Amino acid sequence: MIEIDGERLLKDLRALAEFGKAGTGVDRLALSAPDLAARRWLTARFAEVGLAAGMDRVGNVFGRDVDASRTVLIGSHTDSVPMGGWLDGALGVIYGLEIARTARARGYAGASGIDLISFQDEEGTYLPCLGSRSFCGDVADSEIAAARAKNGDALSEALAAVALELPPFRLDPARHRVYVEAHIEQGPRLESSAIRIGVVTGLVGIRRYRISFRGQADHAGTTPMATRKDAGATLISLAHRINTNMAALGSADTVWNIGQIVLRPGTPNVVPSEGEILLEIRDPQTEVLERIESEVLRWVTDIANSGPVAVAVQPTTRIPPTLMTPELGDAITAAARNQGEKVLAMPSGAGHDAMVLGRFIPSAMMFIPSIGGRSHDVTENTSDDDIVAGCRVLAAAIAQMLETLPQ
Amino acid sequence: MIEIDGERLLKDLRALAEFGKAGTGVDRLALSAPDLAARRWLTARFAEVGLAAGMDRVGNVFGRDVDASRTVLIGSHTDSVPMGGWLDGALGVIYGLEIARTARARGYAGASGIDLISFQDEEGTYLPCLGSRSFCGDVADSEIAAARAKNGDALSEALAAVALELPPFRLDPARHRVYVEAHIEQGPRLESSAIRIGVVTGLVGIRRYRISFRGQADHAGTTPMATRKDAGATLISLAHRINTNMAALGSADTVWNIGQIVLRPGTPNVVPSEGEILLEIRDPQTEVLERIESEVLRWVTDIANSGPVAVAVQPTTRIPPTLMTPELGDAITAAARNQGEKVLAMPSGAGHDAMVLGRFIPSAMMFIPSIGGRSHDVTENTSDDDIVAGCRVLAAAIAQMLETLPQ
Numbered sequence: 001m002i003e004i005d006g007e008r009l010l011k012d013l014r015a016l017a018e019f020g021k022a023g024t025g026v027d028r029l030a031l032s033a034p035d036l037a038a039r040r041w042l043t044a045r046f047a048e049v050g051l052a053a054g055m056d057r058v059g060n061v062f063g064r065d066v067d068a069s070r071t072v073l074i075g076s077h078t079d080s081v082p083m084g085g086w087l088d089g090a091l092g093v094i095y096g097l098e099i100a101r102t103a104r105a106r107g108y109a110g111a112s113g114i115d116l117i118s119f120q121d122e123e124g125t126y127l128p129c130l131g132s133r134s135f136c137g138d139v140a141d142s143e144i145a146a147a148r149a150k151n152g153d154a155l156s157e158a159l160a161a162v163a164l165e166l167p168p169f170r171l172d173p174a175r176h177r178v179y180v181e182a183h184i185e186q187g188p189r190l191e192s193s194a195i196r197i198g199v200v201t202g203l204v205g206i207r208r209y210r211i212s213f214r215g216q217a218d219h220a221g222t223t224p225m226a227t228r229k230d231a232g233a234t235l236i237s238l239a240h241r242i243n244t245n246m247a248a249l250g251s252a253d254t255v256w257n258i259g260q261i262v263l264r265p266g267t268p269n270v271v272p273s274e275g276e277i278l279l280e281i282r283d284p285q286t287e288v289l290e291r292i293e294s295e296v297l298r299w300v301t302d303i304a305n306s307g308p309v310a311v312a313v314q315p316t317t318r319i320p321p322t323l324m325t326p327e328l329g330d331a332i333t334a335a336a337r338n339q340g341e342k343v344l345a346m347p348s349g350a351g352h353d354a355m356v357l358g359r360f361i362p363s364a365m366m367f368i369p370s371i372g373g374r375s376h377d378v379t380e381n382t383s384d385d386d387i388v389a390g391c392r393v394l395a396a397a398i399a400q401m402l403e404t405l406p407q
Numbered sequence: 408m409i410e411i412d413g414e415r416l417l418k419d420l421r422a423l424a425e426f427g428k429a430g431t432g433v434d435r436l437a438l439s440a441p442d443l444a445a446r447r448w449l450t451a452r453f454a455e456v457g458l459a460a461g462m463d464r465v466g467n468v469f470g471r472d473v474d475a476s477r478t479v480l481i482g483s484h485t486d487s488v489p490m491g492g493w494l495d496g497a498l499g500v501i502y503g504l505e506i507a508r509t510a511r512a513r514g515y516a517g518a519s520g521i522d523l524i525s526f527q528d529e530e531g532t533y534l535p536c537l538g539s540r541s542f543c544g545d546v547a548d549s550e551i552a553a554a555r556a557k558n559g560d561a562l563s564e565a566l567a568a569v570a571l572e573l574p575p576f577r578l579d580p581a582r583h584r585v586y587v588e589a590h591i592e593q594g595p596r597l598e599s600s601a602i603r604i605g606v607v608t609g610l611v612g613i614r615r616y617r618i619s620f621r622g623q624a625d626h627a628g629t630t631p632m633a634t635r636k637d638a639g640a641t642l643i644s645l646a647h648r649i650n651t652n653m654a655a656l657g658s659a660d661t662v663w664n665i666g667q668i669v670l671r672p673g674t675p676n677v678v679p680s681e682g683e684i685l686l687e688i689r690d691p692q693t694e695v696l697e698r699i700e701s702e703v704l705r706w707v708t709d710i711a712n713s714g715p716v717a718v719a720v721q722p723t724t725r726i727p728p729t730l731m732t733p734e735l736g737d738a739i740t741a742a743a744r745n746q747g748e749k750v751l752a753m754p755s756g757a758g759h760d761a762m763v764l765g766r767f768i769p770s771a772m773m774f775i776p777s778i779g780g781r782s783h784d785v786t787e788n789t790s791d792d793d794i795v796a797g798c799r800v801l802a803a804a805i806a807q808m809l810e811t812l813p814q
Contacts, residue, residue, distance in 0.1 A: 185629065186626055186629040187626065187629030187630055187631070188630070188631070188634055189631065192634075204628060206628070208675050218780070219593055219594065219756070219757060219782055219783060220662065220663075220664035220666060220687055220689075221611060221613070221662060221689050221755075221756030221757045221758070222592065222593040222594030222755075222756040222757050222780070222782065223594055223595070223662070223756075223780060224594070224595070224596065224662070225654065225662055225663075227595055227599075227780070230664075232664075232665050232666070232668070233650050233665070236643060236646045236647055236650055236665065237647065237650070239643045239647075240643055240644065240646075240647035243640050243643055243644070247632065255627065255628060255630070255631070255632055256627075256632075257627035257637075257639075257675065257676065257677075257678055258639050258640070258643065258670075258679075259627060259639070259670065259673065259674050259675040259676065259677055259678070259679060260670055260673045260674065260675060261639070261668045261669075261670050262668075263665075263666065263667055263668050266666065266667045267666050267667065267685075268615050268664065268666040268667060268685040268686070268687040268724075269664070269666065269687060270664075270666055271664055271666070272665075272666060278674075278675040279675070280627055280675040280676060282627075282628050317675075348628075348629075349626070349628030349629040349630075350626060350628045350629050351628070373625070373629070373630060373634070375626055375629065376626060
């Protein structure tokens with residue numbers, strides 16, 4: 001059993017939240033001054049625990065259990081979105097710190113141990129999951145060379161400016177037998193079910209599409225309705241079809257979003273000549289995503305064939321679903337029930353570093369509730385009680401994993 | 408009978424099109440150098456005809472029949488939209504020039520005569536129908552002081568820069584007994600009906616609305632569909648209801664346009680917190696506009712009451728319909744039929760100076776076909792035959808009007 005110290009856990013979380021503090025949240029973009037200061041602070045904490053700690057060339061902070069030859073890797077990220085919450089990412093990293101600290105203090109030094117990591121730029125200021133993809137050897141130098149922030153700043157220049165020198169830490173599957181990441185839910189399901197522990201079955205696949213409409217600009221007063229080539233009307237018709245038919249088409253876990261609509265030229269007295277929709281679809285099952293995609297393409301063909309407006313679909317993002325390892329999830333469930341907690345098995349609708357790690361080694365994710373489901377905002381929060389309870393559950397699950405790590 | 412000279416008419420139209428020539432069209436924004444050069448050229452043409460001609464402080468060019476005490480006022484405008492067509496406005500002005508020239512040459516000098524006018528800024532570079540509104544005493548100094556072009560340039564500064572000095576010409580209802588404006592249709596109805604003469608029954612009223620939606624931004628992966636406050640989905644639902652129900656609700660002449668849609672924050676992975684639609688509705692009858700407005704407001708209330716997204720409607724433009732004078736239209740119809748032309752009675756879906764004049768004196772508008780219905784573009788055109796035939800019809804109608812002008 002690993003007996004964590006709840007007060008110390010909360011103190012460390014609050015100390016980390018001072019870096020880039022912004023009201024009740026943090027503004028700690030990857031490779032910004034507060035991000036690097038936080039990572040230096042974290043490196044010192046990892047070292048205090050007795051780990052061999054350092055920050056590599058992309059900003060991953062790694063703590064290596066020098067006594068162990070096979071480890072549970074516990075991690076998440078410490079960068080944030082602009083004006084983000086204090087727990088998104090930070091929670092999983094500080095859980096790892098507290099669990100490793102307690103475990104080593106109780107004499108867990110041995111063949112099976114705990115490595116810790118805080119990945120860089122999970123939030124994609126420059127390149128989403130840069131740190132975990134670099135750790136897994138899953139990012140090409142050319143991709144790093146091309147990556148830019150929304151404001152145009154190049155990742156390569158940001159990395160050169162901070163002049164980190166350690167060669168990249170790399171995943172070693174012979175050593176890192178499993179990856180475990182705790183995270184706030186960033187949604188309302190746990191809170192509304194009054195359940196404190198979510199065991200993630202898998203991370204949803206994400207498909208994004210740019211759907212473009214091309215008609216003809218015409219005077220909106222003199223052009224009869226019947227002769228218009230109205231890109232806007234066709235766009236609205238397709239968008240309505242998507243919104244009214246998607247629920248029946250998908251699974252219970254399917255979510256979708258029309259997050260952007262553009263009409264051109266965009267004035268009240270000109271029939272729109274062009275339109276654009278950005279559509280996003282998420283589901284934990286590839287076959288569901290495939291079924292939805294083929295049906296949406298059929299609707300597009302239907303609408304393009306039945307009117308004078310040309311419609312084109314361009315897939316822009318295709319992130320496959322990542323299943324978590326059931327045995328690891330079972331260990332978390334058992335630990336939770338042992339402590340009198342109910343458990344909700346659920347997909348993760350958001351992306352996480354576990355999405356990358358899960359493609360290389362057995363991985364698990366545990367969620368704790370987000371108050372009001374809020375996230376990516378300074379109002380993001382979780383009660384102290386839930387934070388401590390989550391760490392107790394995870395510590396017990398890790399203890400169990402350490403005892404049964406495959407040789 | 409006024410026997411116009413078709414070759415001379417076309418030559419004058421082409422001469423005018425040299426000012427601000429842009430490919431096959433013109434770029435002759437109100438108060439620009441080419442607009443003023445065109446107006447000086449036009450002043451000289453009016454003077455050649457024997458009219459007392461000048462350009463007033465807002466740039467209206469007026470030609471006064473010094474022999475007459477009561478007149479038919481013939482006019483339109485010579486400014487254009489950016490990269491506009493060569494006939495929009497110019498046609499009606501040069502028709503007037505040719506008809507007055509022919510009439511005076513044939514000895515029409517007498518108590519009943521013809522005055523000519525080219526109004527300034529009908530297209531609204533600074534202030535739509537500035538010239539006709541100034542002529543009718545229908546624009547406040549404060550409105551002129553506040554008017555700005557889209558690029559921020561002030562109308563007052565543009566007027567000061569060109570330093571025109573003549574006090575504004577004014578409508579004199581005792582003198583100007585009727586107003587007659589010929590114009591290209593700017594739509595496809597005449598062409599597709601193979602009819603060369605359109606007699607305008609009235610200019611449509613225009614109502615514009617800004618419909619705003621306020622929901623809540625949420626993570627599009629972690630927020631269940633059922634708990635979202637999706638401003639975009641509500642917007643799409645209302646837009647679809649408008650597009651599918653408006654035809655049954657309006658008259659045969661009703662046209663509408665959703666010309667602009669905005670979603671905020673406008674990214675694929677965030678549920679839209681805000682949305683905005685710009686809706687425009689046109690119809691020649693006030694009661695139809697009223698009926699549509701009350702029904703759209705009912706739909707908005709319905710949608711706002713049945714979901715978590717707040718919806719607000721702000722009327723932004725309310726231009727009432729303007730009926731043309733049936734007796735004047737009848738004179739044009741009779742003249743056309745006399746010349747073997749078919750006539751289409753039709754509303755004007757676009758605004759024109761006759762919309763302003765028609766509120767003060769009996770007014771008529773005549774349309775000739777636009778090739779492909781194109782307008783507000785350099786591709787705008789009409790065949791030479793149709794241009795000449797239209798002027799013949801209008802000349803005959805004006806002759807009839809001159810003989811029957813009310814004492």
